[in-house]
Amino acid sequence: MAFDVKTNSLAEYWMPFTDNKGFKENPRLITQASGVYMTDHKGGKVIDGSSGLFCSPAGHCHPKIIEAVHDAMQMTTYVSPFGSSHPLSFALAEKLARLLPEDFNHVFFVNSGSEAIDTALKMVMAYHSAMGNDRTRFVSRERAYHGVNIGGVSLSGLVNNRKSFPAVMPNIVMMRHTWNADELMVRGQPQTGVELAEDLQRAVDTFGGQTIAACFVEPVAGSTGILAPPVGYLERLRQICDENGILLVFDEVITGFGRIGGKFAADAFGVTPDIMTMAKALTNGSIPMGAVATTDNIHDVISDKAAPGAIEFFHGYTYSGHPAACAAGLAALSIYEDDDMYGRAATMSPYFLDSVYQLRDHPMVKDIRGIGMAAGVELKSNGKPGQRGGQAQVDLFWNGMHVKFTGDCGILSPMFISEKSHIDEMMEKLKKTLDGLT
Template identity: 65%
Template sequence: MAYDSRSNSLEEHWMPFSDNRGFKKDPRLVVKAEGTHLIDHRGGRVLDGSSGLFCSPAGHCHPKIVEAVHKQMQEYTYVMPFQVGHPGSFALAERISRLTPEPINHVFFVNSGSEAVDTALKIAMAYHHARGDARSRFVSRERAYHGVNIGGVSLSGMVKNRDIFHATIPGVVMMRHTHNPEEKFIPGGHSEHRGVELANDLQRICETYGAGNIAAVFVEPVAGSTGALPPPVGYLKRLREICDQHGILLVFDEVITGFGRMGTNFAAQHYDVVPDIMTMAKALTNGSIPMGAVAVKDEIYETVTGGSPDGLTEFFHGYTYSGHPAACAAGLAMMDILEEEDLVARTHDMIPYFQDAMMSLKDHDMVNDIRVAGFMAGIEVHQGAMPGLRGTTLQKEMFWNGLSVKFTGDNAIIAPQFIMEKEHIDEIVDKFRSSLDQHEG
C-alpha cells in the first residue's frame, strides 16, 4: 500500500517504542518486502540488517509460509483453544519438541514473547504449588529484557522499560549483568573472566532471601535487546548448578536466540546448558503471524497436570488466540523451511565470517565496543549529547542510507537473516561505516 501524505496524516496511530513526533515529521514506511530487502515508500531498497526485530531469518514473504497460511485460512480461520483443539497446534508442538533439548517436550502456545514470559512465571508458580511448595520470589538480572507485560516488566533490568510503571509484581531480586566495560572487542564475545563469580550472585541471593523462597531464575542466554551481551565462560553452567542444588527452576528466555540465531537450534545447545523452561517467539513463524510459546521439561508438565483431580482444568491460564490456526500453519511451514533449507547449519557456517566482518568496524572513531554472539552483534557507539540520542539518530540515518538496523540506546544490534550471503554481510558493514562517516551528531 503506497503512502499518500495528502490522505493520511499518520496522526491517529500511537506507535510503540518510537519517537512519534519525529516519525510523523519524517516517516519511514515500508510498503513492500522481499527476501533480504524492504522497499520504502519513496521506492528505495533497504537491506534488513536486523531481520526485522530478529523475526524473519528465512527472508520476507517466504512463499512457503504465504501458501501455508492462505491454505489454512480457506479451511478454518479460528478454533476455540479452551477444551477444543485443531490438528495444527499439536503438529507444531511436536515439531518444536524435536528441536528443544531433552527432556523439554511440552509446549504451551501464546501470541508473543512478552506473553511467553508471563506464562513462564505462572507455570513456575503452578509447578511449585502442585508440589506443595509456596515459593514466591523470582530472580532476574540488571540490563535484562523480558518483554513488556507486567510480569516481564517486573523482571526487566532496563530502567526505561520500568521506571514509570510502578505496579510491578513484588519479590523480584536482580543479579548483576555480565557486561564488563573494561573488556572490549573480544573475539567471539566470550570473556574468560568472572563467569562463576557473577553467577554466584544467585548463591548470595539464596543465602539472603532463603533458597526455599525462590521459584525461578530468568536469564537470556545472550542478553539481546540491551546490546548483545554474551555470557562469560562458565556463567550459565554455574547458574544451572545452583538451581539444581536449591530446587529452583532455570528459565531461558530464547525469544531472540531460538531457532538458529546461535548456529544451533537454541542457545541452550550452543552453551550446553539445559534449562527447565524455555520461552520463544519471533522466528517461530518467521515473523509472519504473531506467535510465541513456552516449552517445559516433562516433569514440570506432569507435575502441574497431575496436581488436579481428573476431569478438571489443571492450569487456569491461556489466551483467546493461543495456537491460532493461521499462526500454527506459519509455524509448521517455518519448521519445514529450517529443515529443507538447512538454515541452522548454514548460519553456523557463516558465523566466523560474520564475526570478522563486524569486528572490522572497531577502527572507527565513533565505535566504543563490538560484541558478537552467534549470528548477532552489538555495536556500541560513543554517547552523544545525551544517552541514546546518537543511536536513535543513526537508526534514522541508516534507513535512508539503505540499511535497517535496530538500536537500543547507543547500541546497534545486527542480526542478519539466515539466508544472507557474504556479500550481504559486507553490504551491512559498508553501509554502517558510511553512515557513521556521514553522521554529524
C-alpha cells in the same frame, strides 16, 4: 492498499517503542519486502540488517509460508483453544518437541515473547503451588529484557522499560549484568566473569533458597546489545538452581532457532533449563506467535495436582495456537530444516563477525560484542544517552539499511539467507552512516 503520507493521516496510530512526533515528521514506511530487502514508501531499497526484530532468518515474504497460511485459512480462520483445537496445533507442538532438548515434550502456545514470559512465570508458580512450596521470589538480571507485559517488566533490568511503570511485581531480585567495561571488543563468550553467577548464590544466602521460585535469564542478552555469557556462567547458574530447588528459565525469544549457534542456546552452551520461552523466528516473523516449552516433570506435577476432569492450568489466550500461526510455524520449521538454515548461519557467522569487528577502531564505536549471527555495535555517547543511536537508526534507514537500536547500541542480526555480498553491503552502509555522525 493505496497510501500517501502526504494525504493519509498518520496521527491515529500510536506506534510502539517509537519517537512518534519525530517519526510522523519524517515517516519511514515499508511498502513491500522480499528476501533480505525491503522497499520504502519513496521507492528506496532497504537491506534488513536486523531480520526485522530478529525474527525473519529465512527472509521476508517466503512463498512457502505464504502458501501454508493461505491454505490454513481456507480450512478455518479461527478455532477456540479452550476445550477444543485443530490438527495444526498438535502437529506444531510435536514438531517443536523434536527440536527441543530431551524431556522437553510439552509446548504451550501464546502470541508473543512477552506473553511467553508471563506464561512461564505462571507455570513456575503453578508448579511450586502443586509441590506445596512457598516460593514467591524471582531472580533476574540488570540489563535484562523479558518483554513488556507486567511480569516481563518486573523482570526487566532496562531502566527506561521500568521507570514509568512503578507498580510491578514485588520480590524480584536482580543479579548484576555480565558486561565488563574493562574488557571491550570481546568476540564470543568472555573468558572472565563467571564469578558473577555467584550473585544467585548470594540471593540464596540472603533470602533462603527455599523462597526463590525461579531464575530467569536470556542465555545471550539480546535487546541490551548482545551480551554473551562468560564461560562457565550458565553452568554455574544451573548448579546453584539444582542445589536449591530453583527452576531455571531460559528466555530464547531472540536466541532460539539458530541465531547464536545450535537450534537453541541451550544446545549451543550445553546447559538445559527447566522452561524455555520462544517467539520471533518461530513463524519467521510472519504471524504473531510464541511458545513456552517445559519438561515432563513440570508438566506432570501441575497436571497431576488437578482433580479428574478439571482444568490443569488456568491460563491461556483467545488466540493461542491460532490456525494461521500454526501453519506459519510448521512451514518455517520445515524451511529451517530442509534448507539447512542452521548450517547456513553457522557457516556465515565467521564472515559476519570478521566484518563487524573491522569497525572496532572507528572513532564513533565504543564497543563491539558478537556471537553467532548477532552483534552489538555500541556507539560512544554524546552525553545524551540514546540520542546518537536514535540518529544513527534514522540515518541508516535513509542510507538504505534497517538496524534495530537500543539506546546507543545498534544490534545486527542478519538473515540466515544472507550472502557475503549482503554482509559487505551492510558494513558499507553502516560505515557510511557512522562516518556522518557528529
